[in-house]
Amino acid sequence: MATLATTLNEKQQSKKRQEAPAARAFRATPFTYGTLLIVAAVLTAPLVFVGSIALSSDATVNSGSFTVIPREFHWDNFSRVFGTELPVGTFLLNSVLISLFSVAGQVLSSGLVGYAFARLRAPGKNTMFLIVIATMMIPTQITMIPQFILFRDLGWVNTFLPLIVPNFFSNAFNVFLVRQFVSRLPSQLDEAAMMDGLGFFGIYRRIMFPMLRPVLIAIGIFTLTHTWGDFMGPLIYLNDESKMPLALGVQYITATSQAGQAPPWNLVMVGSILLALPMILVYYIGQKYLYEMDISGGSAGVK
Known part of the structure; x- marks a missing residue:
């Protein structure tokens, strides 16, 4: 029985050692999060730009001086x-x-x-x-x-x-x-x-x-x-x-x-x-x- 238990324990440890590298391969790193943040910023920028234009004044529209980050907040445009x-x-x-x-x-x-x-x-x-x-x-x-x-x-x-x-x-x-x-x-x-x-x-x-x-x-x-x-x-x-x-x-x-x-x-x-x-x-x-x-x-x- 002791021999059988020892054999099973060795097999479990061997299996854990084989799975450990695979687990480390899929572990997130700071580089992963940084890449995701950059991709998210690129994909979100057009939506932010749409919101910035929507909150712009008529004078900004006539001059065409739009910015990606909103500088004006004319919420009345949603009622206008x-x-x-x-x-x-x-x-x-x-x-x-x-x-x-x-x-x-x-x-x-x-x-x-x-x-x-x-x-x-x-x-x-x-x-x-x-x-x-x-x-x-x-x-x-x-x-x-x-x-x-x-x-x-x-x-x-x-x-x-x-x-x-x-x-x-x-x-x-x-x-x-x-x-x-x-x-x-x-x-x-x-x-x-x-x-x-x-x-x-x-x-x-x-x-x-x-x-x-x-x-x-x-x-x-x-x-x-x-x-x-x-x-x-x-x-x-x-x-x-x-x-x-x-x-x-x-x-x-x-x-x-x-x-x-x-x-x-x-x-x-x-x-x-x-x-x-x-x-x-x-x-x-x-x-x-x-x-x-x-x-x-x-x-x-x-x-």
Whole structure:
């Protein structure tokens, strides 16, 4: 027994000696922290510059003497932007409406379609899934004109419908996420639910939907980020200022200056902050769900 204990002790010590160099290799050093600080400063500098311009006075804008570190703090610019001749408040409300409906459409449709590809049995299902995934390789510019002609013939131009309705028909990338997640979940869950008398919609609503929460929240964040900052879609389909979202309205602020006069860059940067701040808050609140999303093992739904 003593010999066995000695042998086990020697093996443990040998294992610790082998792991020690690896642990030291990944230990942070002052050089590591210094490098991270430099990289963080470089990445943060443009954001600080945006805030500095947003807090500048009109005289600084006209002279163009901007500085990276703020020297002026005109907080009234954040209220002045809503008093311009452009309906900035309406722009903000339009962005909220378009984004919320788009998120709802993507979450509902992607969850159902991804679950169907993962669980339902149908002839040609795998081929259809490959076709859906292949659509990710088609550039948006190729389908832009046919889509515009289709929506024009439907009478949807200058409405929110072309920006919202396509989201209720899912997205190839989101379908892939849901399908991969569901395919890793035990099929015994479905079988037990079927024995209790549940159909596919009942299984999805009562069992799969709660487990898919991290993936669906991640899809909602991805969709919200894309829709909130979308510029090309509203530029193509919307004509009235009263229907434009904030992403397009910020560009119109730069076009309100007279000939030869500098645009109100301080108000433009205020609009840019209003455009970026909600996305930062959404990511901060929902980042734990992004980290929990594990499409390789399907374990996030049962944590």
